[in-house]
Amino acid sequence: MTRRTSLTAAPAKAVMGKKALIAMSGGVDSSVAAFLTKQAGYDCIGVTMKLFQNEDIGVSRAKTCCSLDDVEGAGSVARRLGIPYYVFNFSRDFKVQVIDRFAAAYESGATPNPCIDCNRYLKFERLFQRARELGCEAIVTGHYARIEKQNGRYILKKALDKSKDQSYVLYMLTQEQLAHIRFPLGALSKSEVRRIAEAQGFCNSEKPDSQDICFIPDGDYAAFLEQYTGKPYPTGDVLDLSGHVIGQHRGAVRYTTGQRKGLGLALNEPVYVCRKDMAANTVTVGPEQSLYSRELRTDDVNWIAIDHLSGPMRVYAKIRYRQTEQPSTVYPDKSGKIRLLFDKPQRAVTAGQAAVLYNGDIVVGGGTILKTVQF
Amino acid sequence: MIYADNAATTQMGEAAINAMTACMRDTWGNPSSLYGLGQRAKEALEDARERIATCIGASPKEITFTSGGSEADNQAIRSAALLGARRGKRHIISTAFEHHAILHTLKRLEDEGFEVELLPVGPLGTVTAHQVAEAIREDTALVTIMYANNEIGSILPVSEIGAVCRERRVIFHTDAVQAAGHLPIDVRAQNIDLLSLSAHKFHGPKGIGVLYARQGVPLTSLIEGGAQERGKRAGTENVSAVAGMAAALEESCAHMAENAAKVSVLRDRLIAGLSQIPHSALNGDPVNRLPGNVNFCFEGIEGESLLLLLDDRGICASSGSACTSGSLDPSHVLLAIGRPHEVAHGSLRLSLCEENTEADVDAILKAVPEIVAYLRNMSPLWKDKVSGKKEFVL
Numbered sequence: 228m229t230r231r232t233s234l235t236a237a238p239a240k241a242v243m244g245k246k247a248l249i250a251m252s253g254g255v256d257s258s259v260a261a262f263l264t265k266q267a268g269y270d271c272i273g274v275t276m277k278l279f280q281n282e283d284i285g286v287s288r289a290k291t292c293c294s295l296d297d298v299e300g301a302g303s304v305a306r307r308l309g310i311p312y313y314v315f316n317f318s319r320d321f322k323v324q325v326i327d328r329f330a331a332a333y334e335s336g337a338t339p340n341p342c343i344d345c346n347r348y349l350k351f352e353r354l355f356q357r358a359r360e361l362g363c364e365a366i367v368t369g370h371y372a373r374i375e376k377q378n379g380r381y382i383l384k385k386a387l388d389k390s391k392d393q394s395y396v397l398y399m400l401t402q403e404q405l406a407h408i409r410f411p412l413g414a415l416s417k418s419e420v421r422r423i424a425e426a427q428g429f430c431n432s433e434k435p436d437s438q439d440i441c442f443i444p445d446g447d448y449a450a451f452l453e454q455y456t457g458k459p460y461p462t463g464d465v466l467d468l469s470g471h472v473i474g475q476h477r478g479a480v481r482y483t484t485g486q487r488k489g490l491g492l493a494l495n496e497p498v499y500v501c502r503k504d505m506a507a508n509t510v511t512v513g514p515e516q517s518l519y520s521r522e523l524r525t526d527d528v529n530w531i532a533i534d535h536l537s538g539p540m541r542v543y544a545k546i547r548y549r550q551t552e553q554p555s556t557v558y559p560d561k562s563g564k565i566r567l568l569f570d571k572p573q574r575a576v577t578a579g580q581a582a583v584l585y586n587g588d589i590v591v592g593g594g595t596i597l598k599t600v601q602f
Numbered sequence: 603m604i605y606a607d608n609a610a611t612t613q614m615g616e617a618a619i620n621a622m623t624a625c626m627r628d629t630w631g632n633p634s635s636l637y638g639l640g641q642r643a644k645e646a647l648e649d650a651r652e653r654i655a656t657c658i659g660a661s662p663k664e665i666t667f668t669s670g671g672s673e674a675d676n677q678a679i680r681s682a683a684l685l686g687a688r689r690g691k692r693h694i695i696s697t698a699f700e701h702h703a704i705l706h707t708l709k710r711l712e713d714e715g716f717e718v719e720l721l722p723v724g725p726l727g728t729v730t731a732h733q734v735a736e737a738i739r740e741d742t743a744l745v746t747i748m749y750a751n752n753e754i755g756s757i758l759p760v761s762e763i764g765a766v767c768r769e770r771r772v773i774f775h776t777d778a779v780q781a782a783g784h785l786p787i788d789v790r791a792q793n794i795d796l797l798s799l800s801a802h803k804f805h806g807p808k809g810i811g812v813l814y815a816r817q818g819v820p821l822t823s824l825i826e827g828g829a830q831e832r833g834k835r836a837g838t839e840n841v842s843a844v845a846g847m848a849a850a851l852e853e854s855c856a857h858m859a860e861n862a863a864k865v866s867v868l869r870d871r872l873i874a875g876l877s878q879i880p881h882s883a884l885n886g887d888p889v890n891r892l893p894g895n896v897n898f899c900f901e902g903i904e905g906e907s908l909l910l911l912l913d914d915r916g917i918c919a920s921s922g923s924a925c926t927s928g929s930l931d932p933s934h935v936l937l938a939i940g941r942p943h944e945v946a947h948g949s950l951r952l953s954l955c956e957e958n959t960e961a962d963v964d965a966i967l968k969a970v971p972e973i974v975a976y977l978r979n980m981s982p983l984w985k986d987k988v989s990g991k992k993e994f995v996l
Contacts, residue, residue, distance in 0.1 A: 315906055319932065319943065360907045360980055 253300030256369030337579025485575025525594030686743020755895025
């Protein structure tokens, strides 16, 4: 290892005696984040958020992100590090702020990203408040992203290891939050993190990365929604672009823009979901070229690198988690919304996902994609 | 450190420790063995059984040792349910604020086809014998109602409920985990058919408890194996724990009145002091209340934060009910007495014993108001209430 981070060096005087609250999931990343924070000289408190009861989400004894196994894993890491450890029950907040929003978004025809809401309302709002109450100067997570201070503003940057970068799900952080958040893994690669975990004997260092939506471990979100809301999602018409009925769908919530598989249509050429009308309970399909659009609007806008947008600005935009940023221009729109115009048409712009705007490594800001007006 | 969480567990008393160590050192044989060492262990076991029976007005044959209150609750309910089912009775009466050892077992029985009726407990957290009488039907197999509530300390009218059940010939079980050693129990006079108790709530060891079953109420074994405990509970007996439990229960019963008098004075000082905090409320019955129980809701704060900051000052207390992960669930007990979710989250339970002092009470009465004020000062919700944007609940 040639690169050294300041965190692995001797404790810095500046942090001696300062308290840090570390969000620990039991996984490798947050365990190493805790270790590095302790090394840096902070007085550490380890915390796991209990976000749901498995029974409440219809999962019994399954392996999910916030299961008892994880609590035990995080607890054993905390004991090994010799730091106090607590479990906070935020299951009610998680239900209201994350699961209910998730269900409402799907029912409105959007495809939400619940991880962003969890970061926003749970990790960096509820947990943040707890940290303040406990007198903690810093709140630490195992996210791969970097925070720097430039010209009086806190700047969120991509992780040094681009393959692990998680800045996309952090675009909604405020200046107040960024001032207190520490991401000790932002300058490390995943293999360096695993090496530290192995060297420290964290028993979970072989555990695979968490995937998908933590409260839907089997990935069947439609079945989850039916069970959670208690509503059936009735079958309805599949329409072609000119509005002719060409088949039946199995409940509009099951389909996402851009989806090809599972339509159950026998047609000569491949078709894709272009849009959904939840009120009419219809799903409209078309050829792949009909998926492309150059423009989108967002609301729920948050700016990080700038205070506000006063005119058009060249940016690179990412409209889903695993996508390369696309060159585009952002324009201020009425009442705090923004309009984004891509240089080239983009495939399957999906309402409910986040559009995050970058300038190089720097997160400029972002927002939630609104339903596009169709012509 | 100030320990004010005696409803969670208690510190072991000298009498119990001495009885246990003596037993582990000298009477370590297997009570089922025929030689002298084994027989001495058997004597120790039966001696303890007799003394425990005496403490609750039972006969020794009616005492079965279990791993604690939860096992006793499970076995009591399972046994009565099976007995009822054999006679075509599948209706069970309980209350909404029982311990989870009861509620979860009842839930299982519901899945198995039993009908469970949970009586509402009202704002004070109690039920009346009249409510029970009204609920009893021809096909009622069991009434299971706790002796005293573990969270809010209400003492239930067990004698009256027992009389109703006896008259209507329905089996009556009471979870007396919070009462044993603290309140007088006489299973005969109170018409109790089944009763659960747990040693670590009265300065005895953890992992040991009792299921009392009146003669004539057959128990179903949950654990199959050897013929220990008259075939009602297999497994080599935990003789030393049983000896410790007997010593602790005798000690607690011998000093019950004086302990209750002392502890309730401390309790009442705490209640009076904490009532001074604005927008707070006492939970549970102010009169029929366990001598050591104090339970308050403080609007605008969270119990978890309060506990952490009390811990920081060396005060051990609790809020809601602790689950396996050590996190706190919104208390089903506080919801059952009608506290809204938001307020139920801001609860504090202090449970005292005779070891607590006036100085402990002074320290708690200094710490709690300061921490509540500190947390309210940081709470966005509290600010909304003060400015009138949101309404106060308490």
